[in-house]
Amino acid sequence: MGDYYQETEYGLCPSWALSLGYLGVAAGAVLSNWGSAWGTWKSGVSLLNTGIRHPGSVMKNVIPIVMAGVIGIYGLIVAVILGGNIPSPTVGTRENVYSIYTGMAHLAAGLCCGLSGLAAGGCIGIIGDYGVRSVGYRTSNISVVFSTDKGGGFDEDEGAGGGGDENKLFVGMLIMLIFSEALALYGLIVALIVSQHSWACGE
Secondary structure, eight states, X not given: OHHHHHHHHTTSSXXXXXXHHHHHHHHHHHHHHHHHHHHHHHHXXXXXXXXXXXXXXXXXXXXXXXXXXXXXXXXXXHHHHHHHTOOOOOTTTXXXXXXXXXXXXXXXXXXXXHHHHHHHHHHHHHHHHHHHHHHXXXXXXXXXXXXXXXXXXXXXXXXXXXXXXHHHHHHHHHHHHHHHHHHHHHHHHHHHXXXXXXXXXXX
């Protein structure tokens, strides 16, 4: 183990290197769950609001909430993988074999997944917010128009019929949600690849 002391002297495996790995674990889980909660909150409020006027559209418009919840699973997967790849110090000698290289790789993996999930969750939440409301308005035969003769604001025109346009709105919303979800998937793929980069002291 003579190489170990030489590697430690040059700062390749300091004791604080473990903190980099666990920061990656925390970033992957917390940021992804943050994005998931953000998307669920934004979409859920609009879904409940729309369900008051048109309860039949609730189950169809629940898709943004489901897609936002999946983002949290991505963070869970990355956090479990990174946590399992962080070794404990050697029993007896208490030598640290976890290098800075591995710690930075795990930190980068956690940030890739976490920040991508946060951005995707916010995007899904905003699209779901406006998309669910728009589909609900068209399904309920409500036309929301800007009023100029009452000092501004919005009026609801009950006489405007949806005419099946709500299906076109729903398909457009669904396509935008799919590509928003892909942002989190890209971060997951990169995180899984980067998490495999490792180097241990003493090898």
